Amino acid sequence: xxxxxxxxxxxxxxxxxxxxxxxxxxxxxxxxxxxxxxxxxxxxxxxxxxxxxxxxxxxxxxxxxxxxxxxxxxxxxxxxxxxxxxxxxxxxxxxxxxxxxxxxxxxxxxxxxxxxxxxxxxxxxxxxxxxxxxxxxxxxxxxxxxxxxxxxxxxxxxxxxxxxxxxxxxxxxxxxxxxxxxxxxxxxxxxxxxxxxxxxxxxxxxxxxxxxxxxxxxxxxx
Amino acid sequence: xxxxxxxxxxxxxxxxxxxxxxxxxxxxxxxxxxxxxxxxxxxxxxxxxxxxxxxxxxxxxxxxxxxxxxxxxxxxxxxxxxxxxxxxxxxxxxxxxxxxxxxxxxxxxxxxxxxxxxxxxxxxxxxxxxxxxxxxxxxxxxxxxxxxxxxxxxxxxxxxxxxxxxxxxxxxxxxxxxxxxxxxxxxxxxxxxxxxxxxxxxxxxxxxxxxxxxxxxxxxxx
DNA sequence: TAATGTAAAATAATCGATTAATGTCAAGCC
DNA sequence: GGCTTGACATTAATCGATTATTTTACATTA
Numbered sequence: 329x330x331x332x333x334x335x336x337x338x339x340x341x342x343x344x345x346x347x348x349x350x351x352x353x354x355x356x357x358x359x360x361x362x363x364x365x366x367x368x369x370x371x372x373x374x375x376x377x378x379x380x381x382x383x384x385x386x387x388x389x390x391x392x393x394x395x396x397x398x399x400x401x402x403x404x405x406x407x408x409x410x411x412x413x414x415x416x417x418x419x420x421x422x423x424x425x426x427x428x429x430x431x432x433x434x435x436x437x438x439x440x441x442x443x444x445x446x447x448x449x450x451x452x453x454x455x456x457x458x459x460x461x462x463x464x465x466x467x468x469x470x471x472x473x474x475x476x477x478x479x480x481x482x483x484x485x486x487x488x489x490x491x492x493x494x495x496x497x498x499x500x501x502x503x504x505x506x507x508x509x510x511x512x513x514x515x516x517x518x519x520x521x522x523x524x525x526x527x528x529x530x531x532x533x534x535x536x537x538x539x540x541x542x543x544x545x546x547x548x549x550x
Numbered sequence: 551x552x553x554x555x556x557x558x559x560x561x562x563x564x565x566x567x568x569x570x571x572x573x574x575x576x577x578x579x580x581x582x583x584x585x586x587x588x589x590x591x592x593x594x595x596x597x598x599x600x601x602x603x604x605x606x607x608x609x610x611x612x613x614x615x616x617x618x619x620x621x622x623x624x625x626x627x628x629x630x631x632x633x634x635x636x637x638x639x640x641x642x643x644x645x646x647x648x649x650x651x652x653x654x655x656x657x658x659x660x661x662x663x664x665x666x667x668x669x670x671x672x673x674x675x676x677x678x679x680x681x682x683x684x685x686x687x688x689x690x691x692x693x694x695x696x697x698x699x700x701x702x703x704x705x706x707x708x709x710x711x712x713x714x715x716x717x718x719x720x721x722x723x724x725x726x727x728x729x730x731x732x733x734x735x736x737x738x739x740x741x742x743x744x745x746x747x748x749x750x751x752x753x754x755x756x757x758x759x760x761x762x763x764x765x766x767x768x769x770x771x772x
Numbered sequence: 773t774a775a776t777g778t779a780a781a782a783t784a785a786t787c788g789a790t791t792a793a794t795g796t797c798a799a800g801c802c
Numbered sequence: 803g804g805c806t807t808g809a810c811a812t813t814a815a816t817c818g819a820t821t822a823t824t825t826t827a828c829a830t831t832a
Binding site: 339340341379382387389390398399410418474476477480 | 636
Binding site for chain 3: 600
């Protein structure tokens with residue numbers, strides 16, 4: 329592992345464990361966008377009581393994966409064009425801002441994780457490559473000393489990933505490795521203009537591709 | 551009310567009502583930064599069971615007012631210089647971005663709320679003026695069609711407000727009315743350069759004043 | 773037929789109690 | 803003295819059951 333903060337699994341509560349599992353399931357597209365969340369069903373599925381289930385789901389509201397309304401309960405946030413556009417816009421701006429700061433103040437420790445992440449990406453496939461791609465973005469942002477901003481970048485990355493998973497987006501037609509390499513190179517060269525710009529473009533390209541795919545498949549998803 | 555979305559109080563659950571009350575209390579500085587949150591005590595204080603109390607508090611984690619750690623419980627987030635700087639930086643950037651968008655796409659409905667908010671601010675005092683000031687910032691951002699960004703602006707505004715309340719900041723030495731008027735004027739003139747710039751400066755000035763006050767009083771708050 | 777009312781079913785919210793884990797503190801040991 | 807150890811107190815996590823509310827299905831009526 330390159331970036332993981334190792335956490336003793338015994339320290340996790342049921343609520344945390346279940347929350348993480350459900351988060352992954354939603355991002356993977358295994359829970360239908362717009363669907364009501366049935367807590368009783370999840371209780372059976374995960375074999376824990378309602379309290380931790382409720383707590384688990386309610387944490388995902390902050391991640392913008394679940395919506396909540398008093399006395400109506402929870403539902404998986406629906407997909408829509410406006411939402412996808414906002415995610416793209418914010419993610420591009422926020423990651424660019426974070427990278428700019430990282431370039432300004434990032435340590436050697438920060439730098440060294442970037443080529444490592446690139447190497448992982450280029451030498452893995454499938455699920456592992458997707459995870460490596462996440463780690464690449466996280467590694468760029470990691471040097472910036474703004475924890476709230478870092479969390480926001482992570483959150484927005486997850487939201488993009490959900491669209492990508494549901495739309496079966498695989499970056500076809502793009503020189504992904506080349507884009508990543510250029511971003512990494514600019515970051516390591518501490519180019520505070522080029523790095524963030526390339527990163528923003530990289531994200532906008534993903535967003536545009538996702539939007540195009542979404543428009544095409546929008547009817548099937550309704 | 552200028553901006554309030556009217557909500558039937560009977561529709562609120564205990565968890566929501568208590569969450570809002572505790573949020574206000576933390577922002578008002580009535581709960582000591584860094585303090586452990588004692589759920590049993592809150593249970594007595596608010597006269598409801600642990601479930602809604604726990605849910606109420608846990609929602610404030612997303613607002614960055616409360617921190618949580620598995621099996622350790624909740625604590626009021628501490629004040630610190632780095633945190634204040636990040637809030638300032640992000641709030642300035644985010645509100646400027648939101649205003650830029652509002653200027654680009656805001657409706658007449660959006661425009662009209664701005665002078666109204668100014669008028670309220672200039673004709674009220676104390677708590678009511680503070681509320682009017684919040685509404686002014688909300689009214690600027692409101693025209694932008696990015697709900698996540700709007701929520702983030704609200705959250706960051708609340709975080710600034712907590713520092714301001716705890717540090718007894720009242721904007722002394724500033725021509726607040728003048729700053730607001732200039733921002734409003736640029737917004738209404740649809741100046742997508744000047745408006746966001748003035749707004750960012752306005753926020754940065756607040757942030758700088760808060761930082762100065764915080765450095766001065768940091769020892770008393772430990 | 774469309775609108776309205778209503779009883780039953782489903783779901784959400786909350787409670788009180790139990791279980792599990794952590795933090796405290798004083799006795800014993802080096 | 804400073805450091806472990808273990809009983810005790812405190813707090814966190816979870817459970818199962820109860821209560822309140824909404825949703826659904828169906829019958830009634832204008």
